[in-house]
Amino acid sequence: MAIDFAKRPNWIPWPPILYVVAGGVAYLLQTVVPTGKFLPDWARLCGDVFIAFGLALDFWAMGVMLIARTNILPNRGAGRLITYGPFTYTRNPIYLGNTFLLVGIGLAFSALWFLPMALVAAFLVDRLAIRREEVHLALRFGDEWTTFAARTPRWLRKPF
Template identity: 55%
Template sequence: MTGRWYERPNRIPWPPMIFAGVACVAVVLQHVFPPGLTLPPALRWLGAATMVIGVALDVSAMAVMHRHRANIQPHRAATALVTTGPFALSRNPIYLGNTLLIAGAGIAFNVLWFVPMAIVTAWLVSRLAIRREEAHLAARFGAAWTAYAQRTPRWLRLRR
């Protein structure tokens, strides 16, 4: 099989660039337009816990990908369709983990611009990377991808 989506989803590794860029924008916005709000310690602990969950999700997803010898770089061709571990809860656990990490950091460190920017990041990653990656996976893995995509949400299913 050949073709654009089969060979690789993107030419540029969009997700890491988006996450880093949006984090920089949030820091600048925090300095230029400070919200003037200090969160209570309990909320800041909740932010720290959210960060830990985000990192744990990232690390576990990367470990599962490593065990399956799956390529982790978003601009290279997929080498395996991973559907177990955190990938059974979300088709994009690394992007979800990174988004939780950014939002949690905003709350934990009282850099409140990180919270809305986490939402912007999720939207940008969906538009610039996930849709292309899904087309790539569909072309590469066919019916196995379709079955997986039907039973597993793009971001996260909170209820059954």
């Protein structure tokens, strides 16, 4: 069945599925083939910071979308194009936050399987969701989307 990208980007909500599966696979791998507790305290502290940053980014983006009264589900059509708040720095703050969250878990708990699985999840989200969402947004918002996409990176803008 073909998707009408002007109405919706996807039939399946890939991002939450992929991040949960990646976390589950990382957990199972860590259980079967443990990576050990060898990370220094500073690396584990970095993990805590990544977890906090990832959650903060997720909640900030979801809050902005809720206040703007636009859809948050990745398989439904966008009601509005959000270009402020966390969307000033990245076109995909929730996906970026979820990636930071998985990396943070890996570092904080010395569960290093979470690191490659975070990258696998981000890659698959990019291919199965983000690129389709961009087609949807371009069809739905035209020049407004083109201008936004030209000035805002897909993943992360340099802070300086």
